[in-house]
Amino acid sequence: MRVAQLGSGTPEIAVVAGIHGDEPCGVRAIERLLADRPTVERPVKLVVVNEKALERRVRFVDEDLNRTFPGDPDATTHEGRLAHELVEELDGCLAFSMHSTQSHADPFAIVNAMNERTTELVPRLPVAAMVETGTFAEGRLFSEIQTLEVECGLQGTETAAQNADRLTRAFLTAVDALPGDTVTRELPVFRLTDVIRKQRADTYEVFVENFAEVEPGETFAAADGDEQVAAESFYPVLMSPNGYSDVFGYAAEKVDVLQSTTAAD
Structure with missing residues (x-):
């Protein structure tokens, strides 16, 4: 794990x-x-976490780190020990955690729960939606540390890297670490309600768009040609043919539309 800092003092932002x-x-x-070393108005901690997995260009070495928190200093896995170290490193910080996905090109935010801070900050980021995990947060970083996750775009693309830079600077501006104003936007909010599992198969297909409502009776996915049909309406989130080994993604409900009243127009 590599840790650096912008500015002096004890960071409350990471x-x-x-x-x-x-x-x-x-x-x-x-x-x-x-x-760039921009001049910051409050200190910011910068953390590159799973260096071993990054060097190997694999998702993880032993187990998915973002399903492993709080971790254990005596864990037998690399990620189990790393999770514990990261929780200690981020103690007292609001963390901005960047990811990418195989399911959706437009950036969106993921939070453990809607609260005053997330409803104030997230509409000021260049994201298309906010997703509340609800009961599906076990083992993720925000189960231990106050965290705002963002999916920056399609995994491995230059666009995702550009989005990550833009999202990071917007976040640092929104929390008053960088000078300037942010742009407010209307933001749909979705809450995860179920996992959409997939059977073992050679080929998988997804026929619907993330964040677009699926109607009852609509075919939304297939495994080796065996179609899955919606029994009731839902909004797909993180749905892709091969993003996860055992699930297509998640079903969600649309719960709100947010707009910040504090960001500059």
Whole structure:
């Protein structure tokens, strides 16, 4: 794990990247910040987490780090020990954690729960939606540390790296670490309600768009041609043919539309 800092003092803000080793976009954003060394108005901690997985260009070495928190200093896995170290490193910080996905090109935010801070900050970021995990947060970083996750775009693309840089600077502006104003936007909010599992198969297909409502009776996915049909309406989130080994993604409900009243127009 590599830790650096912008500004002097004890940081209450942290930017986190490289939780998954096959998602380098956030690392690129941190490296650019370190190269530019912008003058900050409050100190910021910068953390590149799973260096071993990044070097190997794999999601993880032993187990998925973002399903491993709080971790254990005596864990038998690399990620189990790393999770414990990261929780200690981020103690007292609001963390901005960057990821990428195989399911959706437009950036969106993921939070453990809607609260005053997330409803104030997230509409000021260049994201298309906010997703509340609800009961699906076990083992993720924000189950232990106050965290705002962002999916920056499609995994491995230059666009995701550019989005990561833009999202990071917007976040640092929104929390008053960088000078300037942010742009407010209307933001749909979704809450995860179920996991959409998939059977073992050779080929998988997804027929619907993330964040677009699926109607009852609509075919939304297939495994080896065996179609899955919606019994009731839902909004797909993180749905892709091969993003996860055992699930297509998640079903969600649309719960709100937010607009910040504090950001500059």
